[in-house]
Amino acid sequence: MFSALSFEDFITEEKYLALQNRFDSYNIPPRNVYDEYSIKKIYQEDFSINYLYPAYPKKDYYKTVFFYRDFLNPKIDNLGKDTVDKIKEKIQSEFRYNKLERDSFLEITINDFLLLTASIDQIDYLPALIKEKLKTQCELTVKYLKDYNFESTNNIAEKFKAKLNKTDLLLLLHLLRNKGLLSHPIDSQFGHLIEENFQYFDDKTNSFLDIKNANKTINEIKNYNRPVEKSIKRLRELFQNESFFEL
Structure with missing residues (x-):
């Protein structure tokens, strides 16, 4: 339905504005065909788009979809799990047989999420509820990565x-x-x-x-x-x- 969500979408005001504009780009008809961004300033209150739902073989239909209520809140609740899945894929593809590099990558990643968690309260362009949800997802990600045992999880034999x-x-x-x-x-x-x-x-x-x-x-x-x-x-x-x- 909509583009995937990542922690990167929240770390700067510019990236969060880009996220809101990606959501807004699904509006039918387009609000602004001459400019890349139709939203110039971040909305902290909810706003909506007129979204065309495909319903094949039935007739497609339009529905009003809200940014916070219908898009961001449901997606952010799965952000930690989705992020961990991507990190596991990266470990499998890049560090599967190199324990030193794998441990270094995990340490750096955990530290990055700890720094992000500590900085969330200072962000002034996010609504309070979103900041709380974001902190929860960061903490869940850190907890999983700290407890993650790659060898037992994957049962990988030595070369x-x-x-x-x-x-x-x-x-x-x-x-x-x-x-x-x-x-x-x-x-x-x-x-x-x-x-x-x-x-x-x-x-x-x-x-x-x-x-x-x-x-x-x-x-x-x-x-x-x-x-x-x-x-x-x-x-x-x-x-x-x-x-x-x-x-």
Whole structure:
């Protein structure tokens, strides 16, 4: 029906004015076709639009819809949940296997919401009821993020830790795929899957590290732009060692 709501819509007077104008843009007929904003000053009292409801296969109909009563109050009550869902999606897509970055992101996000909560009382362009609702949603968001246990929620297992350096590991996986022992049709996705599921061993730090730029490295190997003679020798020695096949 109307555009999505976010905490960003409330943090400055300009953004809140833009929110009211987005709502007003649904009025039929448009109030002002020559100017981007038909509302020049924030309304703290309720105002309405003439909204066209689609009712297919029945006939569409018009209805008077109020900004605070019908739009903002219902939507703001779900703002915390909607925000947490977006944060969880961001964690899944960007920090799923990197605990340090994930924890840092959560800490920064929580601090941002604590600062926003503390500043809400000083905002003079929002009605008192909206400020109370906004504070409640901020507090719910902070509480959820503080209690959020990513590992138990997602039941994510650790990556495979390969006791091979990066080039050796990527060369091995490339050879297995090239010989038909591993199957995946899309080059770019193959590299992404490696990054998502494997770590290599770094002698300098004596630790397992995440793989970055797997596709780039594999392409360099395939195009003979990366020396792999030493890697081939190490892998050959590994697999020719009789002890390797001891169960």
